[in-house]
Amino acid sequence: MAVETRQGHTFGDRMPRKEDGRFIRGRGKYVDDLQLPGMLHSAILRSPFAHARINGIDVSAALEHPKVRAVITGKDLEEQGLAWMPTIAGDTQAVLATDKVRFQGQEVAFVVADDRYSAQDALELIEVDYEPLPVIVETPRALDPEAPVIRDDKAEQTNNVIFEWDHGDKEATERAFREADVTVKQEMIYPRVHPAPMETCGAVADYDVGTGKMTLWVTSQAPHAHRTLAAIVTGLAEQQIRVISPDIGGGFGNKVPIYPGYVCVAVASLVLGRPVKWMESRAENLMSTSFARDYHMVGEIAATKDGNILGVRVDVLSDHGAFNAHAQPGDIWPMGFFAIFPSCYDAPAAYAEATGVYSNKAPGGIAYRCSFRVTEAIYLMERTMDVLADELGMDPVELRRKNLIPAEKQPYESVMGWTYDGGDYHAALDEALRIADYPALLEEQREAREQGRIMGIGVSTFTEIVGAGPKKKCHIAGLEMFDSAELRMHPTGKAVLKIGVQSQGQGHETTFAQIVAGELGIPAEDVEVHHGDTDHTPYGLGTYGSRSTPVGGAAAAVVSRKVREKAKKIAAHLLEAAEGDLEWENGGFQVKGSPNQRKEMAEIAFAAYTNTPPDEEAGLEGVAYYDPPEMTYPFGAYVCVVEIDKGTGQVEVKRFIAVDDCGVRINPMIVEGQIHGGLAQGIGTALMEVIQFDEEGNHLNSNFMDYLIPTSMEVPKVWETGETVTPSTHHPLGARGVAESPTVGSPAAVVNAVVDALSPYGVRHVDMPLTPSKVWGVLRENGVEPF
């Protein structure tokens, strides 16, 4: 039996993915799959202490191991000026520790050996003389005047404060709070979590002594930026560095930063003249690579007695770990886009202040499936909205409906200085409530409560801010945040598109082909998409913060239109008509009013190489670097239904309804898949995921037995997705980006549902993760009988 696969897909189709053919056969090529002749393997010695002075390192026994080829320490790197590297937040991070270790799991020495097992063996042979120091684990303690100064390597650093930041109109906000009928205030913690992609981080460096070329295969979401930073850090000429980001087994922000292991493999390959591979273990991934969140927040809303928001005020203590490796789109954004927090609500005043601090934990924080702290901002807002609803005795849905920005105010100018790109938030909420059948749910809850069952309904409405970003607002380490596409049509009408963004599972090889297909009237099957090789793709900033479609996708559309402009000249030549007499119709150019006089793209492409107009160059290609005029603002409305087991405290997500408006959908199947995955991650954050430390700074969640991520058993049976489609006001395709909305919007919906379930017992807030033991404790504290 053969099952036909339809050909001839274009923009907007549920096209099966082009990349699947290799993945389902096990023929994907991930970094750890690389085997090069003469390749050596490596392992990193990591600190067992969270904070300790290093008095000495003895590597002599390790060097005597017969299969060890090199042992590199911080001292060796220091001699080359490589012991420290810059972070994307403008801080420095130790590659290998020289003076102190500042978190448990920090990199201390790098062993290169003939095979992985020998490299691991040799770690046991290295002697380090540590002198333990007092440890800061509890974030507020970083501000204690008596607290040890973690970053005493920086002369100017006399305490643990990284930054102090504020944004918004303080005076207007304070006035709103003075004049309000009702004010609420809620403290909450967005705990430290980890992106935990299924593939850990790793790299292979291959320095060719003959040519002087360094090739780096890296698990990188941003290969071009990594190349530039590698050039700056190592001093190698940038044209002699080639970064290849092959198939990436999930990123979610974890693969944006440069990690010490990447630098060490490059150094080792330079020194040894052989390829060297480094691949971290799961424990290393969870302990040392970038965490996310760790925000300690206070949210306040001032409102009238009938529920109109007058002002929103926020105070945040932000824990960045031992080195500030925060993902931020420029130095004016130490809190990323946290200032989006008034979100989809028509708030007349808002103000936020924040302090960022160092602690003895792994460095970060990265934007885990999140556009630079929008996740924390939306969680704060949506939780505080429910607290306000509780204070007012109002249905949380009605409170939201009352305050959502009306569609007629779009494009909306927010008090925090953002210009939204269109949206009907009421329509999204209505659609979510329709799918949920909200009145029936309320009735079901009433009945459940009569029967003594603990059922809750949670709602969240939100807007994101994604697609960084306009050069007037954003940069990464000084690089403007454009993205690029290069399109070349071959004589037979087939095309190759090369892009600067980098898939980690998003399916760019398919969706970007669909963009070109839609613009040029050729099948998406005829467009091959290349990415992830800096020698063969135009410069781009990579994929994170939902920027692929808003920025890279726009570049793909723009370059297609450039190519179409040239195609028009060739068509005019072929048809012996004036350009002005031609129109683009159904994927070809035709003479206006004379559809029989027509040339398809394939014919035009052939002519571009065989029959060019007298005054035109041969070939049919173009390149575009797209600077978005504004951010895009995907939005949504989510409803979560939970039931809590009174005896065990187990929260079961019975239903999850997600209505997303990401503008025009390029491939609805891929969009749905992205939403499903993001919802599962959001449920994981809400119910089970947390990175914790004991008082000595020991990491307590360094494997998948202790760091729980959702399995097939913890997610609801059906993700009830819906959509509204409001094209972005400025994106060339009307698209907005989608993959992060579900992670942004869902944790609050889950927590709101759990708190709603517990509200009859006087509960107004519980911090994530809502594990059975935590919920069990809340039930018992509030006198709920287990049976």
Add this chain to the structure above:
Amino acid sequence: MRIQVNVNGEPREADVEPRLLLVHFVRDTLGLTGTHWGCDTSNCGACTVHLDGEPVKSCTVLAVRANGHDVTTIEGVSSGADLSLLQQGFREEHGLQCGFCTPGMIMTATALLERTPRPSEDEIREAISGNLCRCTGYQYIIKSIEWAAKHNAPTRVEVMP
């Protein structure tokens, strides 16, 4: 020590350290990199292969344990342009995104369908509960396996590459 393992129907011999894990034997010694390594603690299932037809997490099986036995990896479930029904189901129903968990998922699901050709949704969920996926939220993986079960035929099918 010298071991001889029947891998995807072919006898393979190698000298291995007694401590070598089956996942590293398959990946590094034999170069069959479709089997992935994701966690070390047999939680994630990216390394799932069949040992004498039973799915095992190859990160917690010693290679020497496979001496004289049959091992099937993702590379062995189909050949050339052919796809197994499960492989096709994963593509039809968008059962994968980054692809890292996919070979392990397919190996687990293959064993499930061999034992239970028409599994219920609950049986599928339980069968893959030892295979973590961070991308899909599982719903389309379950649909992929249901697709294969629905199209279950005694022979493999031929499709476009």
